[in-house]
Amino acid sequence: MSQLELAGITVRFGGVVAVAKLDLRVDAGQLVAMIGPNGAGKTTAFNVITGVCPPTEGSVRFDGERIDGRAAHQVCRRGIARTFQNIRLFRSLSVLENVRAALVGAHRSWRADVLRGAAWYDGEAANGAQARELLERLGLARFAAARADSLPYGEQRRLEIARALATRPRLLLLDEPAAGMNPSEKKALRQLILQLHREFALSIVLIDHDIPFVMNLCERVSVLDHGEKIAEGPPEEVRRDPRVIEAYLGTPDESPAHA
């Protein structure tokens, strides 16, 4: 049984079909990518998995349990975390607070916060320590007190990942994590993703439309175009697939095969 199973997912907004009969399987521990030109429906697929948007048809199963239609915070509690295409940090909170907020997540209790017994103080200390550790592992420790929106762009993306990891997921969805990065930043990010994949025993699904970035990273690539899956397989295979080349409107210079 796969860890994540999308079966026949279709998403219609009024007259527009964003995703059409999408089937996708991710096994535990896999590192895969979803690619495709802009508007192919990749983020919509993420939104369906994470409960932001209910599918018009089809089902999503995580560890065998149906999660489509569930509220986003419940999907998170079941072990799926994500980052966003347009960075969505808690802007007015500090870097550390962004992570702490996600660490507490579901476990907060207003009674405990107000009454503050001995256990509360221990909990706060543990929360702080765990958050700092996470920041260390993602190289953000020195920014801990800075406001989240004061960080350089690349660090903001890493903070989003740190925050997602704070929710202790088993499946991590990264929506265009390399967007807007220069080549050396992308290289560092690739290393980071591989490291996280190993150290946190995660399954990871990446969205990106940069083929070279996913080439040496993912074991399998699914290609979407206009809401449909048009190809799937190991990266080298996929990038030579004529349908994929056509979808990217490839001229010989621009086609993925020459990346």
Add this chain to the structure above:
Amino acid sequence: MEQFLQQLLNGIAWGSIYALIALGYTMVYGVLKLINFAHGEVYMVGAMTGYYAAHALGFAVEPSFAGLFVVLVLSMAACAALGATIERVAYRPLRSAPRLASLITAIGISLLLQNGGQLLFGADPKFFPSLVAPREVVRAGGLAVSNIQLFVFGTTMALMVGLQLVVTRTRFGRAMRAVSVDAPAAALMGVPVDRVISGTFMLGSALAAAAGILVGLSNPKIDPLMGLLPGLKAFVAAVLGGIGSIPGAMVGGLLLGVVETLISAYVSSTYRDAIAFVILIAILLYRPTGLFGTGQVEKV
């Protein structure tokens, strides 16, 4: 039966007032996505301006239709200017600020006009001069229709038809609709967005002023706080019809006026003012886009 028809007539009379004010709310929301909280106060200023104009020009002493017409036009012009000024001074600088800032500013302007009005005009109520001698015009069975009521209906109809024509047949109307749908695209197409927004405020304010004059004629007691409740209720009417929709504002206003009057007459009059708010809550919870409105989606 005549009681019912009489109440229905009253309801339509009030409904017309709500509709005229609601049009201003809905048009401004359409182009700016802003609830112009100060709009109810523009209605009040319209009534006050009419009062002072009538006295200054001698029409209070010598009533006539011509005098009424002059007072109406003057008041509409003055409030159009007021509306444009408010937009220019308070809302335009905040166009790129978060929506909350504009909302708070709008509330501030509303308070300013209310309390400034109390300072300027005095808090005591004034009596709007009867610019037309009230006369019973029609009597069918037990039903009485006065010339003032006819004037109210007539003026409201004329103004609404006029607005419909402006919106559908003129370049300005087209520009206004374009800005309502997609302001940046309209700007790219060469629509002078700032001028259109100004014009929208002027149009809406003029209609509110007319409502003020009409109310002055039919319910002569006016005071600086008269805009509060009708303003809120007209807003409810706009939401009921679908905020941003002009036909919606017209229908919403009339509907609210009739429902309010009938419930007040046949069920309970002490809760009269609460009815509008109950309708508001119901609409917001069960059909937030209103009768004629269209929904909007947030992109994740």
Add this chain to the structure above:
Amino acid sequence: MTRGARTAAVLIAAFLLLVLADQGLPRVLNSYYLTILARIAIAVLAAVSLQLVNGFTGQFSIGHAGFMAVGAYTGAALSVYGSAPLLADLQAWFPASVARALYFPIPLVVGGLAASLAGLLVGIPALRLRGDYLAIATLGFGEIIRIAILNIDAVGGARGFSLTEQAGVDLRYESLGAIGAVVAISVALIARLVYSAGGLAFRAVRDDETAAEAMGIATTRVKVEAFAIASFFAGVAGALFAHAEGYVHTNSFSFVRSFEIMAFVVLGGMGSLTGAAVAAAVLTAAPELLRGLGEWRMVLYSMLIILTMLVRPQGLLGTRELSLGFLSRRLAARPPET
């Protein structure tokens, strides 16, 4: 100093301060100024409680006075109709002033709970809405509550409700020390709520609801919680008001009052508890003390709101709190930490 010792020291100092205020101020100031101080304290509580919803959770509510009304009238009704037996029982065991002091928290808590219930009833449907629509819905609910209370004859209706007359006994409670203590404790509790790891959830919801949901935070529940807790303290403030003044009328709880409280929050800084408190104190005291202002008070309020939005939309303190560290940094003209 251990945590326990520090807490004990703060409590003792606060207690002494309040006793001093309670016994000392009435000897120094005449009753007019005492009334103003009481009103300031109540305004502070109203503003700080609203700050939880508007500033910290980012939900724009402009019907707060409605919840104050629920608390005020519920507390007052309890005192008028139900306090006699309670007081009689207490007075069998304690001297009169102690008995009254022991009784006093009861209408406050009951008023707060009633207001909190109203907050739940309003919040659960209303908080599904966003931005402008939520604001209008809360305004509408506030008015519905006010009109409903206006129609209840048992609490005076349009004549208002006098605590003293109805019961034949003076049920007023104007002890500045007690009022100050209630407000101080309430503000401290709210501060504890928001300045904790769990309390980060409120601001997370404010900053980005979608992201907060994605991080496992049940945003609807957070919003409703903030609303219910804020309403509780609004109810307490209302009940304090009722007992300090000895008389309530729905006119004190119209949407103009809601706007005033909103003004305290906006001008003090949406996101600063101390900012809201300072703004509430200054804006409540100033017009009372500057006699000639009269009708100009609201005109100045409104101009202040408009100017603040145009020039300094983050308000006086923005999202920062007034603390000793903040003050010393300002005084030393050092740049603030990020």
